[in-house]
Structures are given as C-alpha cells and as structure tokens.
Amino acid sequence: xxxxxxxxxxxxxxxxxxxxxxxxxIGRRFGLSQPAxxxxxxxxxxxxxxxxxxxxxxxxxxxxxxxxxxxxxxATKGRVSLEDFERAVTAIPEVQxxxxxxxxxxxxxxxxxxxxxDFERVLRRRIMTLPGVGNVEANVxxxxxxxxxPLG
Numbered sequence: 249x250x251x252x253x254x255x256x257x258x259x260x261x262x263x264x265x266x267x268x269x270x271x272x273x274i275g276r277r278f279g280l281s282q283p284a285x286x287x288x289x290x291x292x293x294x295x296x297x298x299x300x301x302x303x304x305x306x307x308x309x310x311x312x313x314x315x316x317x318x319x320x321x322x323a324t325k326g327r328v329s330l331e332d333f334e335r336a337v338t339a340i341p342e343v344q345x346x347x348x349x350x351x352x353x354x355x356x357x358x359x360x361x362x363x364x365x366d367f368e369r370v371l372r373r374r375i376m377t378l379p380g381v382g383n384v385e386a387n388v389x390x391x392x393x394x395x396x397x398p399l400g
Contacts, residue, residue, distance in 0.1 A: 250295045255280070259288055260297070267301035312360040314367050315389035318375065319353035323382030330354075336378045342370045353385065364388075 252260075258278050262269060275285035292298045307315065322333060330348065337346055337357065345358035357375075361367035367386075375381065 250292075250297055252297075256288060256292065259285070260292065263289075263298065263301070307360050311362055314361045314363055315392075316359045316361065316367055317387045317389065318357040318359055318371075319385040319387075320355040320357060320375070320381060321352070321383040322354045322380040324380065332379050333381075337375070340370070340374050342374070353383075 255278055259274055262274055262277060270282075271286035271289055272282040274280070274289065275282045278285070280288070289298070307313075320337075322330075333355070334346060334348070337343055337355070342359050342361055343357050344360055345356075347356040348354065349356050359367065359370060359375075361370055371384070371386070375384065
C-alpha cells in the first residue's frame, strides 16, 4: 500500500472524473507546477495505483441499447478448462466484461446488444455454444449510476 497525501487523493479523484486531463491542468487545479503534478501522477502510476487510463464510449449512441449481465454456470467442471471458456468468451465482441466469480454462477458477463432480439441471437448462437456452458441467468440493465470509487 502506498501513502497518499490529500493532494494525491485530489489528483486521483480528478483523474477518475476525466482521465484525459494533462498534468498542467491538474497542477493549475491544485496549486502545483506542471512538473510537480506530472511527478505525482508518474509516482502513482509507477506504484500501480493508476493502472490505466481508458476511454468510455456511450454504447447507446453507437446503437447498442441493451446491456445484460449474464450469470454462467459451467456444466461440468473438469471437462472443459476455465481457460478454454475464458478464451472463447472473450473472443465474442458483444461481451464487454468477463468476471470469474464465487457463488451460484462461475462467471458474470456484461454483454451489449442492439436490442433484445439481438441479445437473444448472441445468447443462442454465441454464448450457449461455448464449451462447457450449462445454466445461464440474464439480468437486463434498466439504469446505471456512476458511483465514486473508494476515494469518495
């Protein structure tokens, strides 16, 4: 664990809001010079606190109006390796997230589709044909609120 002072925490909050901000903008916002802000960001990155900066796209504006969380229970553990399932499921473009979980299901998938018939096509033709798939449970996302991370 790394020691974070209040300015480090403010920088992390600011980057959570908009990861495209430059060190100069961060510096001006928190009373630091550009080099000082850059050094802090680099230290946080080198320490593994900042792992990546990513671009979030609006799936609905791109024509993908349905998001489904799919619980997948593998039919027979041992017959198919987890790696085989993971390799196959990550090759499906509509699958946005694959989480290996503990509980009723073995995996939780986040899937985007144009509409419910499109999701049904993905489910029938892509997901259900994967090696080892047994039971599935679909939960359609109705709304989503962005929650701040552990920094508040």
